[in-house]
Amino acid sequence: MVHGSVKVTAYALAAVMAFSGMSITADAAAATTVLPSGGVDLTIAKGNTLENITTDVSGTALEIQSILMPEQVEEEEQPSEEETFRNLVIAQVNDYVNVRSIPSEEGEIVGKLYDDSVGTFLAEENGWYQITSGSVTGYVKAEYCVTGEAAVELAKQVGTRIATVTTTTLKVRTEPSLEASVLGLVPIDDDLVVLEETENWVKVDIEEGIGWVSTAYVTLHSEFVQAESKEEEERRLAKEEEERRKAREAAAAKAAQSQTSSGSSTTTYSVGSGSEMGVAVAEYALQFVGNPYVYGGTSLTEGADCSGFVMSVYANFGISLPHSSSADRSQGYAVDGLENAQPGDLICYSGHVALYIGNGQIVHASTAKTGIIVSNADYKKVLAVRRIF
Template identity: 40%
Template sequence: MRRKDFIRRCGMGMAVVAVSAAMLSNNGEVKASSNAKISGLAGISLFVDNAYVQGENRVVKAKLDSVVPVDKVLSSFNSDLVSAFGLDTETLEGVVEDNQTATAPAISADQTSDDSDDGEEENKSADEMESTEDEVKSKYENIGISIADPYVNIRKKAGEDSEIIGKLYKGSKCDILETKGDWVKIESGNAKGFIKAEYLARGFDAEKLIDDYGTKVAEVKVETLNVRFEANTDSRIATQIPAGEKLLVLKQKGDWYEVAVSDGDGDEDKITGWVLADYVKVKIQWKHAITIKEEKAEEARQAAAEAALEAQQAALKAEQDAAAARQQQAAQQAQAQAAAQRQTAQRQRQTQAQTKNTQKAVAQTQTQAKVQTSAAGSGKGQNIANFALNFVGNPYVWGGTSLTRGADCSGFVMSVYANFGIGLNRTSRAQASNGYAVGMGELQPGDLVFYAANGRSISHVAIYIGGGRVVHASTPRTGIIVSSVYHQTPCCARRIVK
């Protein structure tokens, strides 16, 4: 390199460095961050090399030597100048580490297009990173599952002193609308308000609770759905389900879902089957929050059910007391008859006349009692159906017989009839021998409808309430509900009262 070129190059470089140092100095009007200062110095060095080459208008035939690292450039200045840039060793090391480079790259005339490609590649990588980040986000990111035991209060505003407007019980689902510090605004069912964030599992944590608290239900999409014993179309049909009915999904195998058809009276009566996925719509059902208004309404419903039970029990007791009184009266009359016979023993003719009259009176009394009993029984079918409806919404409990605390299908039927003084057998299979048979086209309220989901033996029973509907203790998921009489394929019906 010629001497004058070398002198000119050094002069230009020092002039640019001096001007830039003055601009970047904390004493000047322009204030720059540490990163900006470092980038500026590196850029200056590159600018000098580039400017010199362009000024000479020459073609560079060989690569320039690598640019001196930034920290070495800075070390060439005195300590006062370094202090003027506001840099320290820790900050500098951090910057170098963050940018993943310790030296500025050398530049040659044939590298320009490569730099452009690198920039595009970097943008592409950023897009890919953003896409990957979206993919790993949970679909439950804005959904919460309550982990409060047994519930957490939903408040009108974010604060412990705010009005309570509802309750979110453990395992219930909610939508997260916004976050305010330790509080989140949620919407669940008909309730919208605030709860503490600590009582919610969300995102991937919420997804882990799906099997614990979510219920997969298959809704029938076709007019009549065949439920088969095995997951293939050659299998025997267990039962047929009409459109709109919902079945509890137990598991999936290929294009088939295993569903619960009936819980029946015991483990041997729990019937499952397989349905084709194309013919059902599967959803996850969740429990939701309950508002204070809904809670009071539910308490009123339960109180009404208890009152109906007590009233019917009182009516039954009154009827039983009346029957006992009639029996006692008949016994007293018989005693009076015997006394009359003893008193008239010596008067033969009068005794015979009196005996005939007394026997006639007793016969009339017994006939009247029979008529009264028959009258009390007439219309009982509708009364029984209406009484059974008081307990819709109460739980299904296997082996249970309580109308308010829980019963299984036959326990429910047995307890309903017991409150009218009518005894039935315990299991649905045995109840099919009570009363007498009626056709499905002859059903009246109060009749019992039986189902044989396994195609052979009876496993479920319901009470017909009229209008093509039955009330029954269905499953642990649904409790006591009202369904179509054809929610399964019925096999027979029995009438208990005339």
Template identity: 45%
Template sequence: MVKKRLIISGCVFGLCLLAGRITVVKAEEIPIAGIDLVLNNYYVSAGEDNLNFKNYIESDYLRQCQNVAFAKVTDYVNIRSEASEEGQILGKLYTKSAATILGSKGDWYKVKSGSVTGYIKGEYLTTGADALKLVGELGTRVAVVNTTTLKVRKEANTDSEVLTLFALGDEYAVKKELDGWVKVAYEGDKTGYLSTDYVEVKTEFEEAVSIEEEQERLEEEQAALHTEQTGKDRQGSASNTTNNNSSSSSSLRDSIVQFALQFRGNPYVWGGTSLTKGTDCSGFTQSVFRNYGISIPRTSRSQAVGGKRISLSDLRPGDLVFYARNGRINHVAIYIGGGKVISASSPKTGIRVTSYNYRTPYKAARYIND
């Protein structure tokens, strides 16, 4: 009996029952439990007439899909400690951000998104079938390499030319999904095909921001206003620390990249600055640059305004690339060349190398004076 492998992550769209066989029109991943649940390795026989498809789609998949919700607001909705307007504000779910529904109380939903668990009034959430329609629009599809070395093909077949090699843990934006292959972007405008046998394809969504994170953002924005001018002074100081000729600058950039790469795989710790015991994204960049006598601000938002803003098309190894959520910078990485960056990404992945455009870059800044 020939079996067709149907990899399902979260829930499935567009499944049809035709004459005793299953036709998969489109399968999508919907991360739901904590917005990162991945269900895979389910096998469906193409010839099993006794498969009750109605029961299949009404099983755990459908119930789990119903737990996905998106903010239905123009800016944000508050997440409260109880199902009442009097409840303490614990965080904010911004427009187009996702949450997992944990339960309900009256016309309120108990939700979890990011680090925040609390209540949101139902009228401010898109749920159920309407939420499913938004998954493709609001989610970002990425492919994560899960083998030591993966060949990138020019076409979607194993006989095609090998364009380059990707390493374990590398993450790339998915441009197109085919049967057994995904087309990904890398090194700027280059594209290639990866076998789905060696990547995990997932959907990522924006999540809620806690009140503590929001307060930190406001403080950073205030500090950034004072940092912009002093950042120029820092850049001048850095140029005194290193030789200003192009040969020396190139050598410095290469050295920074090699220094940063040796910490790949080390842990992510929010608020940390240790390259070995744990650091967050901005602590990582600050600590790497400090090793070369280059002083940069502590937070990603301050780092974004403290250096010289450059075009993404002008990126050179050692430059910083910034990413944003709802227009607010929330991540920074070091460009290492070849269309890749290294950063302290998350508690799950630690310090890792990814394609620079695995998320849409927001801006770039330079602290190395050329």
């Protein structure tokens, strides 16, 4: 006897016959069809369908489960990005809010969620939000954060809208039309800051200026600053202290050298203070100012694009970097703001990357028109500062 509810799957008769080791027998005298089903005897009276059957031969209730063919199944609708914003927890504080191990001020501090930084809501307990953000999972005081409907509009303000290129070479046009002239070219996987969105086009910021790209060739998403774990903060502070020590030593060495050497330097651009290796990278890069820009190029003399220039400069110091400005945003470790940049740091922009030389300036392979030049580092919005050494 079969106990409990049994699920029976209704397939087309031909599909049942296809199963290996299973057979269908027809009893002409009883005018019934018997379907073997994993040891459960199921008899269908003539004229009945599977949907008409509610009990098996013993009287046990059967649950009939119809199966839809693939073409009958509608794809589950994915939530819009705006709907996902309701599940964000956004810090609104002067500096940061502690992330704790338990929903109590007695809990261990496991990380920090800085102002306008974002986590994902997991649960609410006694005035605390449980969140996950970056590598941190823990609790933050609800009074210092917003979530739900309040987070939707705020997320649009604190997030950076990014268009990631999905085609080998994307043409950025002067107007939102395939007939418009080409402003510049952007390689696959590069990230561009979105300034405006329409149904089929987005306005983006590239090195050559402001242009438009078709949404058919990019994917759109929003990026947010996330929490920093206690361990990540400790590592960052230790590295920063080490860099400051090296900078003081380098500055002292330069001062001693200037007192004992005669003559003047032929370098047009001065390199700021920083780590010895970072200063060396900046000085080496400045040798190539005036050389050409070539899309996809990596030659410091014959021509390079922005990431090719940075890659080739660092290759001279035995460091391998990707030939991609967006990938450069994850190299080394983060530096908090342009004001803390040192020579040799990577300065990342929308679809562009440069090398910081100090004193608020960068050296970079800019455009085909300008070649490799020196510019002010704040000439447009900085997305990230990354330190390799």
